[in-house]
Amino acid sequence: xxxxxxTKLISSLGQKKYRDKFQLFVAxxxxxxxxxxEEGLKLKWLFTTEPSQITLENHFLVSEAQLKxxxxxxxxxxxxxxxxxxxxxxxxxxxxxxxxxAVRDPGNLGTIIRLCDWFGVSQLxxxxxxxxxxxxxxxxxxxxxxxxxxxxxxxxxxxxxxxNLPIYGGFMxxxxxxxxxxxxxxxxxxxxxANGISELISKKITHKISIPRFGKIQKTESLNVATATAIxxxxxxxxxxx
Amino acid sequence: xxxxxxTKLISSLGQKKYRDKFQLFVAxxxxxxxxxxEEGLKLKWLFTTEPSQITLENHFLVSEAQLKxxxxxxxxxxxxxxxxxxxxxxxxxxxxxxxxxAVRDPGNLGTIIRLCDWFGVSQLxxxxxxxxxxxxxxxxxxxxxxxxxxxxxxxxxxxxxxxNLPIYGGFMxxxxxxxxxxxxxxxxxxxxxANGISELISKKITHKISIPRFGKIQKTESLNVATATAIxxxxxxxxxxx
Numbered sequence: 001x002x003x004x005x006x007t008k009l010i011s012s013l014g015q016k017k018y019r020d021k022f023q024l025f026v027a028x029x030x031x032x033x034x035x036x037x038e039e040g041l042k043l044k045w046l047f048t049t050e051p052s053q054i055t056l057e058n059h060f061l062v063s064e065a066q067l068k069x070x071x072x073x074x075x076x077x078x079x080x081x082x083x084x085x086x087x088x089x090x091x092x093x094x095x096x097x098x099x100x101x102a103v104r105d106p107g108n109l110g111t112i113i114r115l116c117d118w119f120g121v122s123q124l125x126x127x128x129x130x131x132x133x134x135x136x137x138x139x140x141x142x143x144x145x146x147x148x149x150x151x152x153x154x155x156x157x158x159x160x161x162x163x164n165l166p167i168y169g170g171f172m173x174x175x176x177x178x179x180x181x182x183x184x185x186x187x188x189x190x191x192x193x194a195n196g197i198s199e200l201i202s203k204k205i206t207h208k209i210s211i212p213r214f215g216k217i218q219k220t221e222s223l224n225v226a227t228a229t230a231i232x233x234x235x236x237x238x239x240x241x242x
Numbered sequence: 243x244x245x246x247x248x249t250k251l252i253s254s255l256g257q258k259k260y261r262d263k264f265q266l267f268v269a270x271x272x273x274x275x276x277x278x279x280e281e282g283l284k285l286k287w288l289f290t291t292e293p294s295q296i297t298l299e300n301h302f303l304v305s306e307a308q309l310k311x312x313x314x315x316x317x318x319x320x321x322x323x324x325x326x327x328x329x330x331x332x333x334x335x336x337x338x339x340x341x342x343x344a345v346r347d348p349g350n351l352g353t354i355i356r357l358c359d360w361f362g363v364s365q366l367x368x369x370x371x372x373x374x375x376x377x378x379x380x381x382x383x384x385x386x387x388x389x390x391x392x393x394x395x396x397x398x399x400x401x402x403x404x405x406n407l408p409i410y411g412g413f414m415x416x417x418x419x420x421x422x423x424x425x426x427x428x429x430x431x432x433x434x435x436a437n438g439i440s441e442l443i444s445k446k447i448t449h450k451i452s453i454p455r456f457g458k459i460q461k462t463e464s465l466n467v468a469t470a471t472a473i474x475x476x477x478x479x480x481x482x483x484x
Binding site for chain 2: 107111114115117118119120121122178211212213214215223224226227228230231234235237238
């Protein structure tokens with residue numbers, strides 16, 4: 001069963017300030033939970049409707065109704081876990097680094113984390129107004145990749161002032177990405193869903209690039225930030241071959 | 243105001259069988275509505291909370307509460323429109339054609355429609371068990387692109403038996419897409435979110451291709467179908483240059 005104090009704590013973890021305070025986050029569904037455990041994340045509690053899954057002291061058998069009460073999903077899964085937020089290794093100023101300027105949609109951030117993992121990008125920088133990566137919806141969308149990509153939240157402008165890497169950014173009027181030769185070490189910035197990259201951040205960008213549109217009718221306004229990230233990461237990796 | 247018979251009709255349009263029966267669909271929000279009108283789609287009714295938007299007989303001024311009642315969104319916008327489903331031009335067996343085998347998520351289909359529009363793919367083939375493109379969530383996600391891409395629902399296997407184009411498909415064990423030279427005329431098949439391309443359809447594929455994974459830890463299971471489509475379309479267009 002789930003105690004009242006556990007229910008209260010879990011429900012508070014829907015908010016970033018309590019995730020920060022307790023250094024805990026929620027993951028739901030056996031698949032996501034097992035992926036995060038395989039990556040060595042420390043499990044505080046597991047609540048499951050499956051008796052066979054109860055193997056340790058911090059595992060609790062719950063009814064479907066109890067699970068529903070502590071779930072953040074529309075349709076509760078068969079398990080909910082509380083994990084400790086892992087300690088981050090320090091940022092290394094090398095390799096391909098993706099930086100996000102105020103990406104707000106949890107689904108987009110989750111997809112971008114999975115893309116970083118796929119394309120071997122181990123460091124993701126998020127501006128402080130980017131959606132929190134331990135938001136339950138981001139955890140659901142990023143799955144095990146959340147534990148494999150190091151995600152740093154920091155003041156983006158200050159960060160860009162200190163880096164020694166070339167700074168790329170996605171713009172409508174940038175240079176055609178298909179004609180660029182990309183370096184293996186670089187920062188690539190993607191911007192907010194509605195407003196793109198902010199003006200102050202834009203000034204720090206040394207290489208403006210663009211995904212060209214094709215076809216006769218050129219009316220599509222823009223690509224979604226997650227699909228743009230997919231195409232840009234693919235181009236960086238194809239062009240450098242590693 | 244919205245009459246009772248209008249409310250009843252609109253609410254029925256959440257279901258595919260009624261959209262088929264009445265040949266109508268719902269679009270919400272001034273931006274989506276204006277994009278679809280610009281593309282020449284025939285507007286049956288417009289319901290809006292903005293008096294300045296009322297310019298024709300089939301425009302109705304409604305209260306926020308009335309709009310909420312006919313909205314399919316969690317947070318109702320300031321306008322809801324009912325459009326006639328346009329007549330499709332016949333399929334032409336040429337150019338780059340994207341075909342979907344049982345893509346179920348409305349957000350994924352919406353993103354794929356926008357990607358087709360961006361990359362100048364004018365024909366999208368959907369298996370009959372792919373989510374309906376006039377589903378309110380697909381309409382929201384695809385915006386004006388819905389009117390610019392011709393979307394045909396048909397029995398995919400029969401379609402593939404008749405085409406003269408080479409048939410490409412995305413697989414985990416296919417040939418590296420970065421080493422391929424793509425033709426300008428081809429069919430590219432993307433599969434279901436959980437199961438990929440079905441076995442029967444797989445047998446019709448003449449070219450199996452794959453997006454390589456990078457990085458040391460190769461645990462990411464798969465790319466989301468919409469991000470895979472983004473990368474593949476980008477590669478087709480980059481490689482053929484048109």
